[in-house]
Amino acid sequence: MTVARSEGVTAPAAASSEAVGATTGDLVPPLVAAGAAGALAAYGYGRRRRRVTTRTTPGGSGHQLISLPELDLQTRQLLVDLDNCVRASAEELVFASARAAPDAVTPYAEASAYAEAELRAAFRLRQRLDDADTAPDGDDRREVLEEIVARCEDAGRRLDAAAPGFDQLRALERETPAAVERAETRFRKLAARTPATEAALAALHERYAPTASFPVTxxxxxxxxxxxxxxxxxxxxxxxADRGEATEAAASLRAAEAAVAQAGVLLDGVDRLAAELATTAARLPGALASTETALGAVHGRPPTARGTEPFPLGGDPRLARAGALLASVRREMTSGPHDPPDALRRVVEAGALLSEAGEGEVPDLRDDALLPAHAAAAAATDFVGTHRGAVGCAARTRLAEAERLLGPGSSVAETRRADELALEARRLAEQDVRAYGNPSGGEAGAGTGGAVLGGILLGDGEGPVSYGGPRTRGRRSTSAV
Structure with a gap:
């Protein structure tokens, strides 16, 4: 790409990764901030429990309940808004941590962690409502919906309360030139990487089946x-900054920082996928061979005969299905470019079917199941994060559940379910983006449509989005951005 060189920026740039010492004399003392955060958390918990117990209208007088459909829609929007706040806050914390003392950042990192924990709990409740097997009805459903509302509101208040102190920590209005230098440094590195990443993507297209590189197309x-x-x-x-317009300078800088961060995510995603495909391709032959051997033993076939002839189709349909899956993988591996994660998923499925049938010694495929599942979750996370201006609640809920299931000690069944949810999250997110369309940049300049789609700017094209909750995240919003 040839980036247009404008007066004031001679090369693409982004935030420096070097930590710069920060002056914190005018900051809120960390201990005081942490104490206030703890008090706010305790207050939020009590308020949440009272709201769920009394089932009042959120934000209302408590005398009249809103309808279940309306409450359902409200929870979906609250989850989307809070997820955007948590993502933006975590992103800006990285910039703050690069220049401020750890103790100065701690209160704001704790506020972000609290909000993320509440968000994950709320998404877990939302997934429960979306699952047909666990979805409650009537008053029970209302109670779950109100718990989601309460958790989102508590988390949002925590981030909103931390926002003023965080602005003092970042000091964008006072330190614009230095922050711009850091952003430009990172920007130049990313721009220099772009041709190599583009070549790496082209190599993936040649080496593997088209579906393998689809996540980063x-x-x-x-x-x-x-x-x-x-x-x-x-x-x-x-x-x-040169004109002394500190507020406008900080707003433009924050938007640039977010854009640079998303460019990094997009380029890193290509490099990560290349490594994942190489690892999966190397792992696939061993997983296939061990599973073929296990299934062959059930049919009385010696290990040396694996892959040489079709498995019998009669008998237990699970064994027949496993044989068909393994045969399809073997056929693809010997016929040319293939999709390693998809092939490994089928091998893992064959192993699960063999286990269900209770026949023979089933190979341990937990690590094999994790490879495509982690890759799918990472790809979905990147897509949602870089398209969060358009992605709705369902995709985010499925992704959160996938990440939960991929926690330490997950079983093969949980890992396979997480893989399915991550793929569904990506599919739903893409569907949301298609429905959203291609936002126009209008008079705001090149790339503005993508910035709106990425949630860097607010939906009206103003912004940028900053650290904070739903009430404070757009505090730097200005048409000058």
Whole structure:
């Protein structure tokens, strides 16, 4: 990509990874902030329990209940808004941590962690409502919905309360030139990486089946779009700072930082997928051979005969299905470029069927199941994060559940379920993006449509989104951005 060079920015740039010492004399003392955060958490817990017990209208007088459909819609929007806040806050914490003392960042990291924990609990409840087998009805459903509302509101208040102190910590309005330099450094590194990442993506297209590289198709182009947007915003930040327009400079800088961060996610995703495909391709032959041997033993076939002839189709349908899956994988591996994660999923499924049938010695495929599941979850996380301006509640809920199931000690069944949920999350997110369309940048400049789609700017094209909850995340919003 050729990034247009504007006066004030001579090359693509982004935030430096070097920590810079921060002056914290004018900051809220960390101990005081932490104490206030603890008090707010205790208050939030009590308020949440009272709300669930009395089932009042959220934000209302407590005398009249809103309808279940309306409450359901409210929870979906609250979850989307809070998820966006948590993602943006975590992103900006990285920039703060690069220049401030750890003790100064701790209260705000704790507020972000609290919000994320509440968000995950709320998503877990939402998944319970979405699952046909666990979904409650009537008053029980209302109670779960109100618990979601209460958790989201408590988490949002915690982030909102931390936002003023965080602004003092970051000091974007006072330290714009230095922050711009850090952003430009990171930006230049990403721009320099772009051609190599583009070549790596082309190599994936040649080496594997098209479906293997599908998760990152278009990511390099989107990264270029974010870099163009960041170029213009960094130039504007410098110009505003030179004119003494500190508020406008900080807003443009924050938008540029977020765009650079998303460009990094998009480029990193291509490199990560290349490594994942190589690892999975190397793992596949061993997993296939061990599972073929196990199934062959059930049919009285010696290990040396694996893959040489079809498995019998009669008898237990689970064994027949396992044989068909293994045969399809063997056929694809010997016929040319294939999709290693998809093939490994079928091998793991064959092993699960063999286990269900209770026949023979089943190979341990837990690590094999984790490879495609982690890859699917990572790809879905990247897609949701870089398209969060359009992605709805269902995709985020499935992704959160997939991440929960991929926790330490997950079984093969849990890992396979997580894989399914991660793939569904990606499918639903793509569906949301298609329905959202391609936002126009209008007069705001190149890349603005992508910035809105990525949740860098608010839906009206203003912004940027900053650390904080639903009430404070758009505090730097200005049409000048």
């Amino acid at each position: 278009g990511d390099v182009e989107q990264a270029k779009d974010r870099l163009v947007f960041a170029t213009l915003r960094l130039n504007r930040a410098r110009q505003c």
